[in-house]
Every structure is written in C-alpha cells, then in structure tokens.
Amino acid sequence: xxxxxxxxxxxxxxxxxxxxxxxxxxxxxxxxxxxxxxxxxxxxxxxxxxxxxxxxxxxxxxxxxxxxxxxxxxxxxxxxxxxxxxxxxxxxxxxxxxxxxxxxxxxxxxx
Amino acid sequence: xxxxxxxxxxxxxxxxxxxxxxxxxxxxxxxxxxxxxxxxxxxxxxxxxxxxxxxxxxxxxxxxxxxxxxxxxxxxxxxxxxxxxxxxxxxxxxxxxxxxxxxxxxxxxxxxxxx
Numbered sequence: 001x002x003x004x005x006x007x008x009x010x011x012x013x014x015x016x017x018x019x020x021x022x023x024x025x026x027x028x029x030x031x032x033x034x035x036x037x038x039x040x041x042x043x044x045x046x047x048x049x050x051x052x053x054x055x056x057x058x059x060x061x062x063x064x065x066x067x068x069x070x071x072x073x074x075x076x077x078x079x080x081x082x083x084x085x086x087x088x089x090x091x092x093x094x095x096x097x098x099x100x101x102x103x104x105x106x107x108x109x110x111x
Numbered sequence: 112x113x114x115x116x117x118x119x120x121x122x123x124x125x126x127x128x129x130x131x132x133x134x135x136x137x138x139x140x141x142x143x144x145x146x147x148x149x150x151x152x153x154x155x156x157x158x159x160x161x162x163x164x165x166x167x168x169x170x171x172x173x174x175x176x177x178x179x180x181x182x183x184x185x186x187x188x189x190x191x192x193x194x195x196x197x198x199x200x201x202x203x204x205x206x207x208x209x210x211x212x213x214x215x216x217x218x219x220x221x222x223x224x225x226x
Contacts, residue, residue, distance in 0.1 A: 004153070031213065032213055034213075034214070034215070036217075041220075042219060042220070043115075043201055043217035043218055043219045043220050044154075044201070044203075044215075044217040045217070046214045046215065046216070049213060049214050089153060089154070091153075091154075093213055097142060097159070097161065097205075097207065097213070098144075098156055098159060098169065099144075099154075099156070099215065101153035101154045101155075102153050103151065103152055103153045104153060
C-alpha cells in the first residue's frame with residue numbers, strides 16, 4: 001500500500017528566502033508525482049506534475065524534482081513571497097489512476 | 112470556465128439523516144473522484160469513476176454511495192449520516208490518459224457537519 005509522507009508539517013520563513021518542501025513515498029511504481037496548493041477554506045490547485053520518466057518540472061519560481069529510486073520528491077520555491085503562504089500537498093499516482101496524498105506542509109511566508 | 116462545481120458549500124445534518132452532495136464538471140473529463148479531508152490530514156479517496164456507468168471504491172467507501180449516469184455529474188450520497196462523516200468533501204475530475212491528462216481539477220468543497 002502506497003504511503004506518502006511530507007516533512008516538515010509546518011514551515012515559517014521570512015520573505016525572499018528560498019525553501020524546499022519534502023515528499024517521500026513508499027512504492028516507487030508510480031505513474032507520476034503531483035504537487036498541489038491549498039489555500040484556507042478552498043479546494044486544491046495543481047502546481048506541477050512530474051511523470052515517472054522525468055526528473056524535474058519547472059513553473060515560474062517553482063521547481064519540483066523526482067527521484068523514484070529513493071522514493072523522494074522535492075518542491076523548491078525561489079524568492080518566497082507572502083502570497084506563497086498556503087498548504088502544499090504532494091500526491092503519488094499509481095496504476096489505478098488513484099492519487100495517494102500526503103498530509104501537507106503548511107507554509108507561512110512572513111513580510 | 113466553471114470547471115468543477117460542488118453544491119452545497121455548507122451543510123449541517125442530524126445523525127441518521129441522508130443527503131446528496133452534488134458535483135458537476137464542464138470539461139468533458141472521463142475521470143471523477145470524491146475525497147474527504149479531515150483536519151490536519153491529507154485527502155482520502157472515497158469513490159471514483161473512469162466513465163459514465165463505471166464506479167469503484169476508494170480507500171474509505173463505507174457509509175457512502177455514488178452513481179455516474181452522465182459524463183458531467185458524479186453525486187455522492189450519504190444514507191445514514193454519522194458524526195464520523197463530519198468532514199470537508201472534495202470532488203475532482205481529470206481527463207485521464209497519459210501525462211498531463213492525469214492532472215486533477217478540484218471543486219471548492221462541501222463542509223459537512225453531522226450533529
């Protein structure tokens with residue numbers, strides 16, 4: 001059974017700092033790894049999808065990497081801004097089209 | 112550009128009541144999902160569907176039922192509400208297939224309290 005873990009559970013940084021969010025998964029037989037953002041009281045918004053054959057994906061200040069062999073993914077946020085404050089969830093997709101989610105990392109960027 | 116629409120946004124139920132959470136998408140997606148999210152937890156899959164007329168159980172299906180009579184709609188039914196079903200419910204859809212077709216698009220959620 002796939003299990004996804006995110007560390008840390010919460011992170012507080014000053015504005016402008018570069019930061020890394022970690023995600024680990026137990027079963028390396030995945031189709032893709034997805035990162036989402038969730039604002040308080042809102043639904044999830046897809047940020048990046050890394051296919052199993054890829055090593056990384058970039059979107060603006062966000063860069064996500066995937067290392068299937070070690071069961072790890074990282075989300076790198078460059079030059080963080082207060083608007084980046086949210087909960088970030090990673091999810092691993094296996095062969096049944098189902099996503100298994102981590103519990104998320106709550107990020108606070110202080111002005 | 113409505114995307115995935117969930118109704119209602121909030122609901123309070125008494126123990127033993129029943130209700131249907133509505134979900135509709137206008138992106139002609141084949142795949143649809145229902146998740147629940149408890150405080151401080153990730154999302155857990157309740158049911159999913161890979162197309163009209165096809166549904167399957169997820170990780171936590173007990174106490175829920177679904178149907179998929181059209182591509183657009185995927186309602187979730189609670190028959191005998193219990194306090195353990197107090198949660199935030201999210202519906203999502205995806206095109207399916209390979210690559211970016213696996214990106215899931217989420218509704219804004221339904222906040223349900225069972226008292």
